[in-house]
Amino acid sequence: MKARPASGGIRDPKHASRATRTAGRQMRSQLLDAASSLFKERGVAGVSIAEIAAAADAFPSQITYYFRTKEALFVEAACRDVLYVARAAEQNAGKQLSPNDYTRSLVESVMRTDAVGFFVEAMTLTRRRQDLAPLVERTVERLHSEGLRAYAAEMIARGWHSRLDPETSARRFWAITIGVTIEGHAMGRSFEDLVAEMLRLLGPQADVAADGARLRLVAADSAEQPSSDNKEKRK
Numbered sequence: 001m002k003a004r005p006a007s008g009g010i011r012d013p014k015h016a017s018r019a020t021r022t023a024g025r026q027m028r029s030q031l032l033d034a035a036s037s038l039f040k041e042r043g044v045a046g047v048s049i050a051e052i053a054a055a056a057d058a059f060p061s062q063i064t065y066y067f068r069t070k071e072a073l074f075v076e077a078a079c080r081d082v083l084y085v086a087r088a089a090e091q092n093a094g095k096q097l098s099p100n101d102y103t104r105s106l107v108e109s110v111m112r113t114d115a116v117g118f119f120v121e122a123m124t125l126t127r128r129r130q131d132l133a134p135l136v137e138r139t140v141e142r143l144h145s146e147g148l149r150a151y152a153a154e155m156i157a158r159g160w161h162s163r164l165d166p167e168t169s170a171r172r173f174w175a176i177t178i179g180v181t182i183e184g185h186a187m188g189r190s191f192e193d194l195v196a197e198m199l200r201l202l203g204p205q206a207d208v209a210a211d212g213a214r215l216r217l218v219a220a221d222s223a224e225q226p227s228s229d230n231k232e233k234r235k
Contacts, residue, residue: 028066030056036077040114044074044125071125075132078115078122079139085115086143090150099160099206106173107198111191116181123178143174160206169205176201 034055038047049070053060067073089109096102110116119139126133147170155162162169176198184194 024066027056027058027062031058031063031066031073032077032080035073036081036118039074039077040118044071044121071129072132075122075125075129075135078118079135081113081115082119083139083142083146085110085113086146090147094150094154099208100204102154103202103205104195104199107177107195107202110177111181111194111198116177117185120178120182120185140174144171147171147173155206159209161209162206163204173202 031052035047035052038052038055047070049060049063052070052073053063063070063073067076089106092109093102093105096105122132123136126136144167148167151162151170152166154160155166164172180194180197180201183189184197189197
């Protein structure tokens with residue numbers, strides 16, 4: 001007869017492996033959260049690995065285990081933040097009812113945070129650390145591809161007509177966003193100034209289709225005019 005495993009023992013190695021991976025993801029997330037806050041406040045040079053570890057309730061060795069270097073942690077935190085902000089901006093813009101409001105919502109959502117400025121610092125850092133450049137490159141491509149997906153889906157769902165092809169619009173949006181952020185931060189411009197400059201450079205992005213506008217007018221007229229039954233009752 002085979003001996004049964006002790007009741008307190010781990011019976012399933014796969015379960016143990018999954019638990020280890022989950023704990024690892026949670027620790028990476030904690031380190032990224034702590035690092036993001038400290039880096040945005042003091043910059044990469046003003047924060048030590050020990051301070052990040054303390055803020056994340058972790059050990060310094062865990063930072064080097066998961067990220068190797070403080071600079072690599074900086075870049076990954078910046079890349080994660082800008083992707084989160086981009087996703088939130090797309091969700092907010094999707095609630096708007098006109099092309100102009102859609103664009104303004106995107107711009108305000110992105111410019112309201114410091115995520116783009118943080119990402120610009122990470123992009124600059126990779127000039128001296130080419131080993132970190134692939135992560136920034138992948139992040140830029142994700143911004144473009146996910147922006148394209150969201151923008152194209154909105155154009156189709158709303159029946160709007162994009163003035164440029166969706167891929168060009170998506171890439172142009174992020175190119176202008178990064179450029180305005182760099183110039184604006186160098187000049188000390190306010191949030192309102194950054195938004196105004198973004199909207200000026202982007203210009204109108206899309207138009208409501210003519211038949212869509214006509215349908216809305218017809219629906220509005222129908223709602224305002226009494227039905228034939230009501231007319232009969234009034235006679």
